[in-house]
Amino acid sequence: xxxxxxxxxxxxxxxxxxxxxxxxxxxxxxxxxxxxxxxxxxxxxxxxxxxxxxxxxxxxxxxxxxxxxxxxxxxxxxxxxxxxxxxxxxxxxxxxxxxxxxxxxxxxxxxxxxxxxxxxxxxxxxxxxxxxxxxxxxxxxx
Amino acid sequence: xxxxxxxxxxxxxxxxxxxxxxxxxxxxxxxxxxxxxxxxxxxxxxxxxxxxxxxxxxxxxxxxxxxxxxxxxxxxxxxxxxxxxxxxxxxxxxxxxxxxxxxxxxxxxxxxxxxxxxxxxxxxxxxxxxxxxxxxxxxxxxxxxxxxxxxxxxxxxxxxxxxxxxxxxxxxxxxxxxxxxxxxxxxxxxxxxxxxxxxxxxxxxxxxxxxxxxxxxxxxxxxxxxxxxxxxxxxxxxxxxxxxxxxxxxxxxxxxxxxxxxxxxxxxxxxxxxxxxxxxxxxxxxxxxxxxxxxxxxxxxxxxxxxxxxxxxxxxxxxxxxxxxxxxxxxxxxxxxxxxxxxxxxxxxxxxxxxxxxxxxxxxxxxxxxxxxxxxxxxxxxxxxxxxxxxxxxxxxxxxxxxxxxxxxxxxxxxxxxxxxxxxxxxxxxxx
Numbered sequence: 001x002x003x004x005x006x007x008x009x010x011x012x013x014x015x016x017x018x019x020x021x022x023x024x025x026x027x028x029x030x031x032x033x034x035x036x037x038x039x040x041x042x043x044x045x046x047x048x049x050x051x052x053x054x055x056x057x058x059x060x061x062x063x064x065x066x067x068x069x070x071x072x073x074x075x076x077x078x079x080x081x082x083x084x085x086x087x088x089x090x091x092x093x094x095x096x097x098x099x100x101x102x103x104x105x106x107x108x109x110x111x112x113x114x115x116x117x118x119x120x121x122x123x124x125x126x127x128x129x130x131x132x133x134x135x136x137x138x139x140x141x142x
Numbered sequence: 143x144x145x146x147x148x149x150x151x152x153x154x155x156x157x158x159x160x161x162x163x164x165x166x167x168x169x170x171x172x173x174x175x176x177x178x179x180x181x182x183x184x185x186x187x188x189x190x191x192x193x194x195x196x197x198x199x200x201x202x203x204x205x206x207x208x209x210x211x212x213x214x215x216x217x218x219x220x221x222x223x224x225x226x227x228x229x230x231x232x233x234x235x236x237x238x239x240x241x242x243x244x245x246x247x248x249x250x251x252x253x254x255x256x257x258x259x260x261x262x263x264x265x266x267x268x269x270x271x272x273x274x275x276x277x278x279x280x281x282x283x284x285x286x287x288x289x290x291x292x293x294x295x296x297x298x299x300x301x302x303x304x305x306x307x308x309x310x311x312x313x314x315x316x317x318x319x320x321x322x323x324x325x326x327x328x329x330x331x332x333x334x335x336x337x338x339x340x341x342x343x344x345x346x347x348x349x350x351x352x353x354x355x356x357x358x359x360x361x362x363x364x365x366x367x368x369x370x371x372x373x374x375x376x377x378x379x380x381x382x383x384x385x386x387x388x389x390x391x392x393x394x395x396x397x398x399x400x401x402x403x404x405x406x407x408x409x410x411x412x413x414x415x416x417x418x419x420x421x422x423x424x425x426x427x428x429x430x431x432x433x434x435x436x437x438x439x440x441x442x443x444x445x446x447x448x449x450x451x452x453x454x455x456x457x458x459x460x461x462x463x464x465x466x467x468x469x470x471x472x473x474x475x476x477x478x479x480x481x482x483x484x485x486x487x488x489x490x491x492x493x494x495x496x497x498x499x500x501x502x503x504x505x506x507x508x509x510x511x512x513x514x515x516x517x518x519x520x521x522x523x524x525x526x527x528x529x530x531x532x533x534x535x536x537x538x539x540x541x542x543x544x545x546x547x548x549x550x551x552x553x554x555x556x557x558x559x560x561x562x563x564x565x566x567x568x569x570x571x572x573x574x
Contacts (some may be wrong), residue, residue, distance in 0.1 A: 007523035009516060011553050037525045041532070041550045044525055063555050065516055069523040098524060115523070 001123045001133045002070045003140075004052040005113070008045040009065040012038065020045065029055050030117060032139055035041055035101035046101075048073075048113065050140050070119050073134035074126060076102075076110045081111065086131055095122045111139075145261035145293070146254065149400045150455045154448075155385055159455070161196040164428035167518040169193045174433050178213060179203075179436060193324070196403060199426060204412065208343035210240040210305060210379060216327045220242045221432045232378040239279075242378050243432040249288065251429055255384035255398045256289020262389040262396070262453070263347045263372040267294030270344075272312055274322035274330070274495040275352065276302040281382025282352050289384065295319070302326065305333045313342040316412055320348045324355035324371075331366035345369050351376065351383055354463055360392075373462070375440040379438055380425050386460055391452050401429045404458065405437070407524050410477065419533045420445045420479070422467040423460065441467045443479055471569065473501055474508045480566050481511060483547075484533035486538050492520040492531050496557045502570040509546045511541065515554045 010016045017036075024031065034047040049055050052068060059066045076082050090097065096117040104110045111134060116122035126133060149501050152160070170190045172179040182203040183189065192201055200274075215238075219226065227246050233237040243254065265271075271290040275282030283301055300311055302322065308330060311317065311420055320327065327350055334340050345367055351374035363371045375395050376383035385402050386395035396403050406421040407414055415421040423440045442465045451459065465481030472478070478500060489494050493514045500511040514535070522528065528538045532549045539547045 005523075007521075009521050009528075009551075011551060011556065039525065039529055042528070042552075044523060044528070046523065065518045065521045065554055066438070067521050067523055094415070 002138050003073055004068050006047050006052050006055050007067050007072045010045055012032055012042050027058050033103045048139050071113050071115045072123055073139055074112045074133040078108050078114050089140045091124055093125050143261045145258040152369045164203040165196050168192055168434050169430050172220045178218055189435055204439055205435050211238050212239045215241045219433050221245050226432050230281045248430050248432045250328055251401055252381050253288040253292040256285055257292040259374055259387035262387050265347055269295040269318045271295045271297045271319045272317035273299055274302055281378050286380040309334055309337055309339050313339055316344040318344050318346050323352050324350040324359055327363045349374050388454040394461050396427050396455050396457035396459055399457050400413050403428050408471055443467055473510050478543050482543050486542055498557050499567045512547045512549045513552045515557055516551050518554050
């Protein structure tokens with residue numbers, strides 16, 4: 001259930017995102033989801049992609065600063081209140097969330113990528129409550 | 143071992159008395175024997191009568207490198223050529239070299255301060271010295287040579303270069319002490335390992351100088367050669383190597399205060415700094431005859447500290463040279479040395495030692511930006527900790543330098559690498 005997310009350090013200047021995406025595109029690596037955290041000087045691009053290990057190697061060889069981190073991905077049906085329910089469970093069990101981002105596919109079920117402070121506990125809690133988590137393979141390859 | 147205990151361990155009051163007498167004699171000597179210094183003093187309206195104690199040194203004129211160039215070759219000598227027994231010159235990469243002349247007494251002084259240096263590093267008459275500094279006009283080779291001979295050690299005057307021969311002599315003759323530049327010591331160490339000769343060495347002491355080196359470099363030399371490495375500081379204009387030397391504490395360098403009087407001044411105002419603060423080292427020779435210098439501006443940045451040393455020597459210590467005053471920036475009225483910023487960045491393992499400083503002026507206020515590369519292995523996905531890293535560096539710079547800098551973390555390898563002397567500062571202010 002643990003998904004490898006690739007984080008890339010980017011300077012805040014025109015064209016830095018283009019460089020990364022072109023490089024991945026040429027290598028045939030597909031992006032499933034991404035989010036960009038930014039400050040005034042630099043940003044951290046977080047991506048879920050078809051082959052995280054190959055992408056890490058490729059980007060490192062091309063001089064990018066990258067790191068792999070573990071995230072979980074929760075399926076949330078597109079109905080009011082379902083996300084709140086999951087988040088409440090985590091809060092009640094003292095699992096903190098560092099950041100999260102969401103994306104949707106054609107199937108009307110939203111995917112929420114969560115980076116918790118304690119990933120194993122997070123998975124355990126969500127699964128016990130029969131909330132559905134994405135398998136890594138589902139995330140890397142659509 | 144302390145070579146000259148009565149001088150090296152002399153109490154402060156007694157030392158002051160000696161410095162008072164020696165400064166008076168030096169001023170008297172140059173005033174009457176050097177037209178250059180006489181006219182400089184006359185311009186300031188100072189006569190030898192005005193110099194009573196060492197504190198009066200601030201009334202004397204400064205000497206700078208261009209004075210030596212402008213008066214090439216012998217214009218600053220204070221003794222007739224019949225008294226000069228040796229000439230040395232610095233290589234002078236730009237324009238004319240600078241020339242120094244020594245009387246017999248000056249050579250004795252030089253040998254004495256070098257013997258002190260070697261004794262402070264634990265050497266005795268039983269040691270075998272391999273002097274791999276260049277012999278010739280450069281002061282390194284002969285300076286070390288005569289010091290080691292005075293100590294009574296056996297000297298191998300191999301000079302610099304010819305690395306294989308160096309290693310061969312080192313193993314065959316059983317050299318126990320090595321004198322050379324720190325970068326050559328590292329080069330030699332690698333050659334020794336390549337030749338598989340490390341177990342055949344008897345080397346125990348190394349005396350390195352003539353170029354700036356870091357503590358990391360010292361540890362590397364010590365590990366690779368399995369020796370203790372000592373610092374020698376000096377300059378041709380003053381005497382050559384032997385102005386100051388490190389002792390067993392390996393912390394700072396004791397200045398031979400009975401021969402060379404140190405001051406630390408603000409490089410802009412030329413006023414003395416608060417004791418302990420960093421500024422430009424200014425040296426006055428108080429026993430030299432051939433070419434004494436009054437208040438010679440070394441352009442080297444350091445600070446002095448008078449704390450008691452565990453070795454027993456009472457000479458004041460100077461810190462490792464932190465940079466050159468020519469590189470100084472004045473930002474919002476505060477003197478900033480790129481080397482200070484560099485040392486802060488080196489404290490943080492998360493950043494690489496590649497940086498660039500940008501100074502500009504917006505709305506009549508100076509802006510100061512420090513770009514530093516993130517180390518790939520220390521990058522974390524956590525925005526807060528990355529932002530905190532920048533803030534922690536900013537706080538450290540503020541406490542060391544005294545002004546706020548904006549720290550910008552940049553991608554690895556984005557800062558231009560240069561062969562040779564790195565250009566690390568861009569000053570976009572149009573102040574002149």
